[in-house]
Amino acid sequence: MNPIPELTPQLKQLRLSGMLDSIEARNRQAIEAKMPYTDFLALLIGDEVARREQRKFSLRQRRANFRTTKTLEQFDFDRLPQLNRTLINDLAAGRYLSEAAPILIVGPSGTGKSHLAQALGQCAIRQGVDVVFNTCTQLTTILNAARANGAYQRKLTALARVPLMIIDDFGLKPLRPPADEDLHDLIAERYESTATIVTSNLDFSEWDQAFPANKLLASATLDRLRHNAYCLTLDGQSYRSPKLAPKAQPTSLAKKRKPDED
Template identity: 30%
Template structure:
């Protein structure tokens, strides 16, 4: 078969196979460089047209690059691994509007700079849904960053005296989608609430934010240092364009504990 390929390409004006591999590698088309020999084998065997061979190599290169991009973006996003919409148990949590979640999974909300608020008691799947939507956004090419609220506030406080230009380069400011998990487990002090307000104000109509919380919005003044005016300003910006999912159901974690206690 190598002889057949050689006879097919070693004609005046047609570069040798080794040169093709070298040139593809030089252009950064590593997938195509690795597969060009195999594709030419198949082209000779199946009598494929030249444009079909080129199309298969380019399509494979694009798919390979997309896979590498997604893997890298997932590592940089801080998203917990192994969580997708495919392994969310909608049957266990019938209170979740599956149609609404599938609509959000198109990531149109990210394109439109709309926010998502996931409310409910611990263990009902808020974080799972938030992370799964983050994975979908990465797959569609958006920049995503995930924070536990405490971690994000620590980072914001560390940058308290930084110039605005430096702050805007931080992922929590610049990412297309910011996911803030566990809002409401611990109240903020006044400085933290002010930092959170600055973040929300900057991202308003510039990017999308997903927040998971175990508190109703009417209880947010208690989270935000008791400052009702600041709370109103934050909620005004977050809820102006926002999809709200109120999850009322059983706890996955309690179910697992019960199953382990009663095998």
């Protein structure tokens, strides 16, 4: 008697569809290998756990809102020989997450700041950590829209609780009121509580320029960001540099005339 048709609705009721997806194959495997019942059950439970972990991983990927799928394995360290690769690998292991420490990444456009930030975010997701990626402009726009809807405090609280927030392109556009206050509020709420990665084209000494209207607010925000932060400088050529076209070979439009043609 085949018990699988009878088990199917029960497994669905128990929300064990991971077992349902593999039970026939596992049953054949158990019969062929004369497997003990406990080993057979362990395989089924393992399938269910793997399915749930994959679902969680996929959900975190969607919530992260990454621009593209950038990984540390794809990062070209050879272009940036001065970058501390040992530190990068240490950060990828996730210690900064438990420290609730910021990571600040600066460098010229095209040196891989966003790639590195998203790659570290991917590492965090693999470790079961929720991540949110936004540009600085997108983030302040989200908070401003929440203010207009009367949901500012609720949105601020939700963003402050995200275990890892990646803020890309800080300082690319000046922060005008109320965006400067919104960013300050968010950084203050996350301070020493959750980890934040920030990328910027500005040198560290120039970050106050992002707050043209309020230098006091700039100082208060940046003090919190810089405290216990891991600072990375990416100094190299842009990988977006255009490729030079090969030089055209000179060609003769006219044939050389042979002596006997004169």
